[in-house]
Amino acid sequence: MSASLSPLPALSHPALEAVEITKRFSGVVANDAVSFSLEPGEIHVLLGENGAGKSTLMNILYGLQKPDQGEIWVGGKAVRLDGPKDAIQQGVVMVHQHFMLVPVFTVLENIVLGVEQTRGQWGQLGVLERAKPARQIQALADQLSLQVDLNAKVGELPVGVQQKVEIIKALYRGARILILDEPTAVLTPTEATELFELLRRLTQQGLSIVLITHKLKECLAIADRISVMRQGKMVGTVYPQQASESLLAEMMVGRKVILQVEKPLMQAGAPVLQTRRLVVWDDRHQPAVNGVDLTVCAGEILGIAGVQGNGQTELSEALTGLRSPAQGQIDILGQDQTGASPRQLIEQGLAHVPEDRGKNGIVKTYSLADNAVLCTYYQPPFAKKGLIRPGAIARQATQLIQEFDIRPANPRVLAGSLSGGNQQKLIMARELSRGAKLLIACQPTRGVDIGAIELIHRRIIAARNQGMGVLLISSELDEILALSDRIAVMYQGKVLETLAIAEATRERLGCLMAGMVQS
């Protein structure tokens, strides 16, 4: 492992090198003369916040975007990448954060897509060859001791397996250089460890790997070298031995970051949310939530930890009236609200920060002001006798903009033009402005910058301090640990265990997230 660390630039060419890459998008500089080099056989982590320019750089190295200036070198030769096809030809393959797999295709079809073999002379209109590639893929999988059913539909496989399919797909294309974009976002800690072991095996076979992440801990655990980007610029490259979490965070953000929010002890009050034996079906009529009992009290934050796709989405939808539960009961503020509509729940005192802010949380084509009253537009003072009162709405928006530091501070700008962080602040501001008693916050900081994360975390704590009950659903373990008073772990539609924050260690939560219950 340490062999690849010794810097011997004169003897071997870097496997992949980006030289002074600049890329602009309609005036915004996404990459500002960025240089980056990947040594053969190393795992090089690229660290940065959302919007720091990591993905742009990788898209350029993969031929998906063309740089305005700069050069790309592969194995010591300058190359021109007009598309992913060129990159693949050079042995560079990317595994995207959102898997590039066609859900209705089989594993085999996904792996051979674009590099099919045919029988006969008809080219692309010949009969698709399945048996021969199947043998080759099986051999590859065996070599890495991976188990995959080639005839399974990809959409029906767990995400962890889908990721393995992505990696096999890359190797089948003869990848020598792998680019992995946020590969652990959807994995349990155990699965992440497995993935890292697999990556290590791959480097031993001579592959070089770029791994993009914003998670500091895993970065220190896996990297041979770490490069940090901020606001389109390369800040620096360090060895993990020299780095610490706080140093990396400071490099990422450009200032000292307080990783922990202060949280006074609170006496929990009466229950504001209780579920009993709650069962919720997913879109395919399978039980996604399977008999969940939860209690959230006034003045406490209950965190729901778990890997994405273990029923959290369906749970939040059932609690907010967007999906009717199949069985069980939901009590809010002591009243049975099973099957109540979103409107009824909102009027009962529910605030909801939805998981997908672009889809549910805001109307992109509406002004910031209209979005600020999206749930209360019909209530006084925003409306009177069915007529809208724009003055009152504008005043409300101006106030929320000030309180939550939303930028640009203009109630008339379209919500769709705001950055992710500001959109999320807008939603948070709207939901906390209604005097609600219960907040259901789903992935409240997904894809937002650290500044917005700090503000949102402070606001959630402040709401709790004022006696609001909070159900926090997040797949970021750090967020759950930082905010929660109690933590429930969801696995395959069930709550495996609920822990007080004092007894919740990262290791214990990790085991529970993987479905292992300690006896």
Add this chain to the structure above:
Amino acid sequence: MADVKQKPFITIGRQLITPLLAIATAMLITVPIIGFTLNWDWAKVAVTYGGLLDGALFKQYAFANTLVSAIPLMFTGLALALGFRTGVFNIGASGQFLMGATCAVFVGYAIPLPPLIHPLVALIAGAIGGGLWGAIPGFLKARFGSHEVINTIMLNYLAFFLQDWLVKNPMKDPSPTIVRTPEILATAIIPRFYDRLHWGLAIALMAAYGVGWLLSKTTFGFELRTVGSSPEAARYAGMKIGRLTVLSLTLSGALAGLGGAVQILGVDRAMPVLYSSDYGFDAIPVALLGQNQPIGVLLAAVLFGALRNGSDVMQLRSGGAVSKEVIFIVQAVILLFVAAPAIVRWIYRLKLPKSQLETAPLTRGWG
């Protein structure tokens, strides 16, 4: 970033560039078409083209007649605009127009009522007829998720067959030789005030004001627009999507039906077989050219009314060689340019800033 501090004057100018260029280009395109038809006999081309202008504007009472032709388009255009603003693509305005006309003509000839009350009742009947015809695809969309584009087209045909049967059987005027309904009673007529121009114009203006008021000033309009812009967000905010979908298609249908009623009571006074018209399809470019804003729709309707009248005279003056259907080509080109501003930018090498959300689709897929 959306720069909102722009001077409003410039903003309006920018908004007008695309429609104006669209109209100009579409008109230019007809020149070679007409030229080719007439074997490049430029004298004839000039006469033909002059016919278009005369028929639209300059002949005696031409502008009044242009407005008469524009009135039904104002209604169907508003119907489409309301639909687009609230997330439904109502291609069924033709059928709704027809059902509105059928209901209005029935009230007009069969139910004796005092003046003033009579046209009012007939108009309401027309709006209800069109509204119900629009409610059907609304219900089918809300309940079964079937796409309103196909269903409204099918309902156009069904309206046509239903009307055909009604006019040939129960509603047939027993006396005359041509197959049509009886003429409406004198009490039901919407009177004229200048040549053929009738007070239906005032009703159209009120409808335009009403649509604008409903959409921008009321909470109900806010709900309709939210469902149109983002159904998921509307559901999240506690709005009832299914109900709103049915209502928006019903309202849209009612506007088209009202148009049919106004046309019967103000212009035709009896309904023949084959009372089908292209008011429903013309409404698509009218609404889009008017940028789905009531005032824009009114102006676009006047333009299309002018083209319609002009094309009749044009066909005549060309000695029948140039079909008046050429006007569909003009409409197609206008619609194309308005729907894809990128084409206008490309042809004219304009450096117009791309509006932030231009790529947001007006309509959605089959889902």
Add this chain to the structure above:
Amino acid sequence: MEEITGFLKLALITATPIALGAYAGILSERAGVVNIAIEGMMLTGALVAQLTAMYLYAPLQAAGIPAAEIASLCLGVIAGILAGALLGGLHSITSIRFKADQIISGTVINLLAWGMTGWIYQRWMTATAPTAPGTFPRIPIPGLRQIPVLGDLLFNHQPIVYTMLLLTGVIHYVLFYTPWGLHVRSVGEHPRAADTVGINVERVRYISTIVGGAIAGLAGVWLTLEQVGSFTLRMSAGRGFIALAAMIFGRWTPLGAFGTSLLFGLGTALQIRAASLASASAGLAMIPTQLYQAIPYLLTIIVLAGFGGKATPPAASGQPYEK
């Protein structure tokens, strides 16, 4: 028995343009381009085919070419197909290159088709037009024609009916058994995934939409050169839209669309036979002819309500691809 065979045969014949239209829709929608312009492509194909056959018939005769009728008809078919392909190209340029709303782009083409056909018909195909060569003759297939019942039902048709039957299998094979089909479907389901493995998303969409347009053009050719022998204004009469319903009900598969088209064909056959049915019994005579005419449209609505909601269209259908 003979009456039933005749009825089924009529159903198969009237199903032909609907099935072809549905295949056109399948090809472009499988690649992610919604196509409501099939109606306009059909109408244009019908006109151009007729126009070509009409104006080439006399010169070919004069040139002493044997079987000038068939020759002019064949050239008409080619022209009709090309016209459809041309409109397919226009639809793909506006929706792929200029990223226009695909339903509006389709509406544009329908309007354009009405305008163009109206214009050309008025000027060149009314009073002064030359004689048309008529329609294609039936081509019984030797040997197979002699099979009792089936022989007449399946193997005694005009050429476009055969082509439709053939295309059902060909499109099924291409979509589900070849690399090209894999590419088309991946582009329609997850264009980004296709792009990242080096498939040229735009190229696949262009080709699929253009080939689809060609097939829609052929559906139109059936109207003029195989069914009627002359052109009338808006003679496609909504078949392009019914084809879309057949595509949806057939779940975007050629075999399913073929089956649904047959169903619609039965409805149309019923409507055509309405008169003779009415003369057969007084009870049937009570049913207004308009009701028979309405059957295919009613059927479409019912079919969409019953099954459309449950069918899953290609995931990326209707969305322009942004890199």
